[in-house]
Amino acid sequence: MQDDAVFKALADPSRRQLLDRLHEKNGQTLGELCEGLDMTRQAVAKHLAILKAANLLSWKRQGRERLHFINPVPINEIAERWISKFEQPRLSALSKLKKRLEKQDGN
Amino acid sequence: MATKNDESTFVYVTFIRTSPERLWSALTDPDFMKQYWFGVHFRTDWKPGARWEMLYSDGRVTDAGEIIEFDPPKRIVLKWHHELRPELKAEGFAYCTIELEPVSDAVKLTITHTMNRAESKLIQAVSGGWPRILSNLKSLLETGQIVLKQ
Numbered sequence: 001m002q003d004d005a006v007f008k009a010l011a012d013p014s015r016r017q018l019l020d021r022l023h024e025k026n027g028q029t030l031g032e033l034c035e036g037l038d039m040t041r042q043a044v045a046k047h048l049a050i051l052k053a054a055n056l057l058s059w060k061r062q063g064r065e066r067l068h069f070i071n072p073v074p075i076n077e078i079a080e081r082w083i084s085k086f087e088q089p090r091l092s093a094l095s096k097l098k099k100r101l102e103k104q105d106g107n
Numbered sequence: 108m109a110t111k112n113d114e115s116t117f118v119y120v121t122f123i124r125t126s127p128e129r130l131w132s133a134l135t136d137p138d139f140m141k142q143y144w145f146g147v148h149f150r151t152d153w154k155p156g157a158r159w160e161m162l163y164s165d166g167r168v169t170d171a172g173e174i175i176e177f178d179p180p181k182r183i184v185l186k187w188h189h190e191l192r193p194e195l196k197a198e199g200f201a202y203c204t205i206e207l208e209p210v211s212d213a214v215k216l217t218i219t220h221t222m223n224r225a226e227s228k229l230i231q232a233v234s235g236g237w238p239r240i241l242s243n244l245k246s247l248l249e250t251g252q253i254v255l256k257q
Contacts, residue, residue, distance in 0.1 A: 071120050
């Protein structure tokens with residue numbers, strides 16, 4: 001449904017930088033997110049709106065301010081779409097290894 | 108600065124193509140929940156003031172707490188306490204709010220988990236789990252199949 005929006009949103013380095021900053025510290029205000037960035041407040045607000053439209057970001061009101069939160073659910077969906085198939089053998093390999101090692105310990 | 112430094116919060120959002128009623132029952136029916144909650148199940152009668160418990164199949168309680176609000180099919184608020192890992196247990200109570208909001212042909216599901224302490228280990232621990240649970244729930248409701256079995 002929204003894969004195109006997610007990939008377009010992630011294709012921009014400034015938007016990835018904003019997500020990195022939220023990943024480092026979640027729940028920041030627009031003012032905090034602008035600090036030390038080489039972008040105008042309007043440009044940052046526009047990038048945040050694109051991230052929100054792709055559901056990569058959510059915000060909640062706190063008094064007069066709006067706190068921004070990174071939302072990794074769509075990224076997780078992308079990962080599971082292509083990676084979960086490969087993850088399954090890895091998990092079962094780990095559990096086999098665990099069983100073998102535990103068996104050896106028991107001997 | 109509006110960010111309170113004595114608080115840890117995450118807000119996770121997913122849009123699921125289903126009805127609020129179906130999503131609500133997926134979130135509150137213990138048998139259905141087993142399908143996407145990675146081996147744990149819930150025990151509660153969902154009444155405000157009642158206790159809830161999340162258990163492994165061997166009966167160990169991993170998390171528990173109190174139902175604060177239960178407003179079908181819109182909103183659940185849980186008081187949340189971890190029971191197994193000592194360092195998480197020591198942090199005390201967190202609050203988890205689950206909100207459903209119809210948006211055209213889908214439902215916006217928002218999970219907010221908050222604790223009144225900076226860099227909460229509990230919030231860190233649950234924030235790894237929720238995206239996987241929500242992705243699983245979304246696939247299950249939209250396609251009838253889960254993505255990850257474990």
